[in-house]
Amino acid sequence: MIRVVLPPHLRNLAGIAGEVRLDVAGTATQRSVLDALELRYPMLLGTIRDRYSGKRRAYVRFFACAEDLSNSAPDEPLPEPVAAGSEPYLVVGAMAGG
């Protein structure tokens, strides 16, 4: 079970209260987690990453275990505490503006 924390605007868009808990088959990667997230909440398609290329939107960041995974390969395994559900996978709206 993977725990995903979304930024408030995306929680509002998808009608989510609190964390999302996802079951991901096989090795948990950023791609497989986001695939599962978008499958459950199709209104999130295109809001985190390009729906066709999978490229992360410019002002979205992915954090976990105090690490910035934003530029990690999408098929790399997620850190063990995330895969085990003890730490959440964070989708973050980047600090932008003044």
Next chain:
Amino acid sequence: MSRVRLLVGTRKGAFTLTSDGKRRDWQVSGPHFGGWEIYHVNGSPAEPDRLYASVSSGWFGQVIQRSDDGGASWTPVGNDFAYTGEVGEHLWYDGTPRPWEFKRIWHLEPSRTDPDTVYAGGEDAALYVSSDGGQKWQELTALRQHESGPRWQPGAGGMCLHTILLDPVDPDRIFVAISAAGAFRTDDGGNTWQPINRGLRSGGIPDEEAEVGHCVHRLAMHPSRPEVLFMQKHWDVMRSDDAGGSWREISGNLPTDFGFPIAVHAHEADTVYVIPITSDSEHYVPDGRLRVYRSRTGGDEWEPLTTGLPQANCYVNVLRDAMAVDTLDDCGVYFGTTGGQVYGSADGGETWMPIVRDLPTVLSVEAQVLP
């Protein structure tokens, strides 16, 4: 008694303003989608409680929200705005070719007859249509693939398709305007398009009378006379009496002919409203005075309307989609400012009152009359 509902899009959310037919006391609801940019909210003429909202964010991209109950509740619908077929290239600011890249939807125009059919104007310029209430969007590709497309260039606000006029008589005729390509018309439901910019003169482009490249800010028509079009261009207020086949300038005695919105009175096809601003680099009203200008002669002769509007120390702008009229017997006129005020007139512009004063920057205003 009929009611009036204004649909207001702002930089940080959507608002609905409602009143009875007297239009003196207003209730403000919102923000809906707080924190998101709402370029446009528009209602179906066929089913006024069916609303569509363009909701976008620099972080999270484009979302379309739909309401079936007049804005009390909303549901996200489709947001897959793809360019169909070969994407192609247009000119970038520096004159180099650049592939079309979708950024946002500027304008939503529901069908006059079918609440499930709605058109959407995008940046980079493209026209989309949905026939299932916004779930799926299909590009009408012939516009973007017009032979002049590779010469289109963005205006300062981006290369946006911001105006869509559906002909009330001929369902196959659509007018659109793109900054800074110009105005275009289809007579066959979007299969082919022609530029309709003859008569426009734009000092900021190398060939002042080029077929494309004009920064058209807004088009307006009266539904009883769809062959007559009014245009607020970057500079110049223009009129066409032949569905865009040719244009003539009607700026007349306006204090400046730079501006963004233009609207036509609901019952008087030759009564036109504009809100001039100082210049292309001074996007605020002249002399610190907020004045709506009205022509009752279809242009050329304009009178300032000032009663109830600030006449000192006012330096707001009114954006292209931020003026609307209602269809009550005494035509209501409304506009929203970059300073967050929404003003309304219940008497065709003779007198004005602020409906709400402190919203975020207003991007769009639409008016609905409800039974």
